[in-house]
Amino acid sequence: MGPLPERITIQMSNALSHLSPEKIAEIELHSKKAHRNKRWHDFLEMVGNHSILIALSAIFFLPLYLVIVISLMSKGQAETRSIWPSPFMWSNYVEVFTLVPFMKWTLNTLFVSVMGTIGVVVSSVPPAYVLSRLQWKGRNTTFVIILGTMMLPGQVTMIPVYIIFSKLHWIPSFLPLIVPTFFSSAFSIFLLRQFFTSIPDEISDAARIDGCSEFKLMMRIVVPLAKPAIAAIALFAFLGSWNDFFGPLLYLVENEDLWTLGIGLNAFQGLHHVQTNMLMTASALFMAPVIIIFFFSQKVFIEGVTLTGVKG
């Protein structure tokens, strides 16, 4: 609430002057006590808040802790009830690459994710630009359609799309996972548009008056200003592909050479009976890039989620 204005303080001290010195001492003592009580109360509240937060953190972190710990156990120990590896089997992290074609799965996943990210960025920036920076007939209708497609359940289009790809003899291959990303993503257009709209129009007007072409305006002025938003859609696209399971399940399963980490991990048990420790080693390696990326780009990420209210 801030300090009281001087006038009021003076009035208060005037009021106090009518009171006897004992009374004033009593009041002062009382207010000191109240002050101490308040500090004590604040301290308790802080302890309370942090204990709830620490307890919640422990719950959220526990599964991640267990993956790491179990990934370092021997096969025998992973199937006991211990929660600390002895001995530490660092060799699991080498062995997993020979036990299953882990390297190949990783490279496949990386390839699909990188191509998918390029596709989404390249094909979503221009529509978002014309939807936010230019006035034209049908613009709002188009935007409403884009919002509508975001809500459309994928199952409705899934079967005919599958048939198209199978007629093109693209199954199994990476093409059904990569090619559609070059035809814009509604979510990314939406996110970019939200951001582009916040860039002042004066910038564009000034450039247009100076005879700058729309294309140049988009590439040289708006895109550089929108780097955080573009970084956000690139991140969402990358993680979306990296974590995707359904797409690879439809289009890659038939050819083991094309398997991604998700498909490989799901088939792991079938391939090697129950090797819990190795399964956890593979899971840890599968999660690691995502978690590392997150640590380096937390801000971009959280802003992206907040800007749109949805995750890609």
Add this chain to the structure above:
Amino acid sequence: MQLTNVMASLSPRKRGEGALAPARRKLKIPYLFIFLCMSPWLFGIIFFTAYPMVTSFYQAFTKFNLIDKPEWVGLENFNRMLFEDSDFWLSLKNTVWIAAISIPLRIAFAMFTAWVLTKPKRGSSIYRTIFFLPSMVPAVAATMVFTYIFNPAYGPVNRGLEAVGVNEPPFWFMDPKWSKWGLILLGLWGIGDTMIIYLAGLLDVPKSLYEAASIEGASPWQSFRYITLPMMTPVIFFSFVTGVIGSFQYFTQAYVASGQVNDYSHAMYFYASHIYFTAFRAYEMGYASALAWVLLVITLVCTLIILKTQKRWVHYPNGSLFK
């Protein structure tokens, strides 16, 4: 500052030229440029949305196995769905069950985690990171980990439950009565992205409202009930809609978990699984298309119902988005 940079980068000669005809330039809409820019989206929506939707609507009335030509059967697929296909009803029941439990739970949990994050004066960003992290984990890996830690024989969860005195902890994913709870907990673990939206919403509530309430002598519960909750209704409304849509597409976690534990009783068989198995295991594309269209209708109806009720409980500080 950025504006001046932009101005400086443009040559003075050009500036003089353009200044003569700003009005005319304003009127001219660069339609060719607009068309070129929109074309990835336009072709995308034609090839990957509009054409497939029309085709799948037609196929919903056919018998089609991917190899032979689709054969028109009229309403036969819908008849089969309603009266002959017990898996349809099972998957629908499972989906409605998990949606009814997990949507409110997710909203409450997201609200709670976001709310405790607004409390401390310092250090909340480290907690926020930890809470958010699990939502990044690939669904397949997360499900693998959960089926392991909830394993009744050697999973740490039941060990912990036994340590605190629960005599016969549930078998979780191995028990048809409990497997859905395992999936719900898995979903709550990945609440992070939803939580961030709630956190942004909570931080948007004007501080002055709370101050006014505390001067009036409102209890913490009253200020939550009469300030926080009404201000959060747009966010809650949004997560209701996305929650309903999401439940009918819930697939990966259920598919991976049932593969891990052999879900004989089909307790983790949801609507999206039913479409997947019908289309890509049984290759009954016509029937699967009918199932997909029923899904679309169900989600549309649910969304419309929620939209209709919003006038009664959703409070928009700056006017409604869907007026």
